[in-house]
Amino acid sequence: MASALQEPVSARMRETIKQRLDQIRTEENAKILLAVESGSRAWGFWSPDSDYDVRFVYVRSATDYLSIEPPRDVIERPISDELDFAGWDLAKTLGLIFKSNAVILEWLQSPIHYGGNEAFSSAIRDFAKPRLDEKALAYHYLNLARSQINRFLDDPTLVRGKKYFYVIRPALTLRWLRLHGADDVPPMDFGRLTRETALPDSILETLAVLLEQKQKEREFGLIPRNPNLDALIYAEVQDGEQRARRPAQRKLANDIDAANTFLREWIYKVA
Structure with missing residues (x-):
């Protein structure tokens, strides 16, 4: 990406x-x-x-x-x-x-x-x-996702475009951990993260458009929230809450x- x-x-x-x-x-x-x-x-x-x-x-x-x-x-x-x-x-x-x-x-x-x-x-x-301890990693990205949701998704219809990514990234990292576990470090690079999380084509296309717009504009202003992205974010946070309760690795x-x-x-x- x-x-x-x-x-x-x-x-x-x-x-x-x-x-x-x-x-x-x-x-x-x-x-x-x-x-x-x-x-x-x-x-x-x-x-x-x-x-x-x-x-x-x-x-x-x-x-x-x-x-x-x-x-x-x-x-x-x-x-x-x-x-x-x-x-x-x-x-x-x-x-x-x-x-x-x-x-x-x-x-x-x-x-x-x-x-x-x-x-x-x-x-x-x-x-x-x-x-690597999957519980510790999941707990970090879960807390980060919750914090970013509270900060940037307070408006039910609009979101500042550049901040949308600050919510999406930890949610996708939780998804990566769900799919791959902690056998390796979750990808930092957003392109690799999206490639390794089995996302639907519609989500990939939406993210590609948002990313291109963000890299072009200094002031990436308010945009409509995307229902599919929002559903993905909240689903991964909910699943992350379950995995963060697992016992820590010895x-x-x-x-x-x-x-x-x-x-x-x-x-x-x-x-």
Whole structure:
């Protein structure tokens, strides 16, 4: 479903982002292992005026982790010129993977990369995959869908077009989990998500039209709500409520040891 209307990130903007990341590396004395786009540009339904949500995973020197006052495990910068930078320390990242945190799992599969270490990207995805918990993932996307419905579907007949996608995406992710389980991470990319959720042709056609309109217009205003889309959204939320009640997956006995080994490996590998 990706459109050829425009690239989600221009070559010029990529260079600007990489320069800012280099600046963060220097200021923080941190090694950036993975840097990706995490918002609507990576999801596949950006607008010309969408922000750039740059997210990264980093590691510090071994001496920083041995300090009685270690640095914060988050690096953030104020939003400036549509650029939003935020990163998580590798130790924090591994802890969130144990919880099947959907945010970090989306970072790990973003289709838009701004740099980092390719071997690390592969290694951490391999580390995360056997630790996926369907209940945790379903619960995240269920809460996200509910929140977006409450925020953006308050009018019974009209919806702001760009916000429709913020409701549709978590609903389709719940549908993906229903069809595929948690043997893999649910797709972040909207095109792949629609291809892998067995949607009727009528829904695919509706989404294609909305997506093309969104990528053309800076101000994607109010549009009529689509009864078929609405029915799909509410059906998947209702089913997600049932699956979110399932027991959580039991943690692997050696998870902490494996995480410690992974952390130490990458602290010294990039030193």
